Amino acid sequence: MERIRLGNTVFEGRNNAYLIPGDRPTLVDVGVATASVRRDVRGGLDAVGYEIADLDAIVLTHWHADHTGLAGELQAESDASVYVHAADAGIVSGDPDAVAAERDIRERRFEEWGIPDGPLDELTSFLDGHDELQGERVDVTPVEDGDRITAGDGELEVVHLPGHAAGLSAFSFDASDGREAFVGDVILPKYTPNVGGADLRVDRPLETYLDSLARLADRGFDRVWPGHRDPIDDPAARARAIAEHHRDRTRRVLSVLNEHGPADAWTVSAHLFGDLSNIHILHGPGEAFAHLDHLAAEGVVERDGTEYATTVDDIDVDELVPVPETKR
Missing domain, CATH: 3.60.15.10 (Ribonuclease Z/Hydroxyacylglutathione hydrolase-like)
Structure with missing residues (x-):
């Protein structure tokens, strides 16, 4: 090869x-x-x-x-x-x-995430270009x-x-x-x-x-x-490290919601990643959405329209985000 x-x-x-x-x-x-x-x-x-x-x-x-x-x-x-x-x-x-x-769901998600007009125009121009x-x-x-x-x-x-x-x-x-x-x-x-x-x-x-x-x-x-x-x-170890990264990110998402009240995916993304440009205007709120969606499905946050808020005080993130065992 x-x-x-x-x-x-x-x-x-x-x-x-x-x-x-x-x-x-x-x-x-x-x-x-x-x-x-x-x-x-x-x-x-x-x-x-x-x-x-x-x-x-x-x-x-x-x-x-x-x-x-x-x-x-x-x-x-x-x-x-x-x-x-x-x-x-x-x-x-x-x-x-x-x-x-794919384009239809893209437009629907962008609206759900709350991407402001300016960044949305920049992202759309980047993708279409x-x-x-x-x-x-x-x-x-x-x-x-x-x-x-x-x-x-x-x-x-x-x-x-x-x-x-x-x-x-x-x-x-x-x-x-x-x-x-x-x-x-x-x-x-x-x-x-x-x-x-x-x-x-x-x-x-x-x-x-x-x-x-x-x-x-x-x-x-x-x-x-x-x-x-x-x-x-050592791909198993790398898979484990990436899962641990997502466990840490879940904790950060929960911290944003606890400190700043109900928030949409764009707002959570801004707290996680700061200012974004071109393709990252897609990837940032997308990553935030993936975690918010997971927490909502697990019943520890609640979605109201485009915003998410915590509903549980004591959250076991280790249980919510499993990390695979390394087999070597």
Whole structure:
């Protein structure tokens, strides 16, 4: 397997694509649709003796443009089959109904979160101004949890791990020294993946993501290959650290509500993160919403319109935000 490092000046940077050589050359994730990333992909393939036309399969971890943007044009040049989880297939393929549904829920959430007009205009301009990064239309083959995809000289097993995105999936495989996986943005070595704002279609985003962290930790992977930056050699420990981060953030959200009274997601976000710009105007209140939504579902805060307020004095955050056991 070969890692191809991709630039990304639009979002968080340092994306990865992975080439699985063999009888069925396969590329895992493809990067955002920009000229510089096109050069990165071609150069990375060329360095190990491959061309785009050699690809037989493209596997996408989730629908975000920095993972899928070049899929359409790479497919057109190679005639490769493109695989993505069924929950994300409609958006990746450019299905008008799926795209419209995502935009509808986006508009509804922005109103519910209480984003003021100024930041909302900035966010809308940012999102609409980067539509081309999604790239060309893609003919996708939807997959589900447990499916197996022939890749290289072996197989990839689909492991559905939603939260950051509804269809986010890892693809696990046997390596020379254990079981490994390509994990997209399920866990990252430096940042904590955004939950709540990254995919507004996800119901109960924090609970869903915590369940996925527990499932990933339980699989006992020896190493995982993320969508950004370097490989993670103890993925169960990293999953635990991210869950502990969300436990701490839950405490901070409760502190904001206790100190400042009923508040909407935007107000809580402002106390957590301060001033925000471009994509973070989405991610900040989205993260706050994920925690507020979780607390409301657990019955410790109450939602009245767009505002949330605590209803319980003694709250056991450790019980509300479980942390997976590390199995090594």
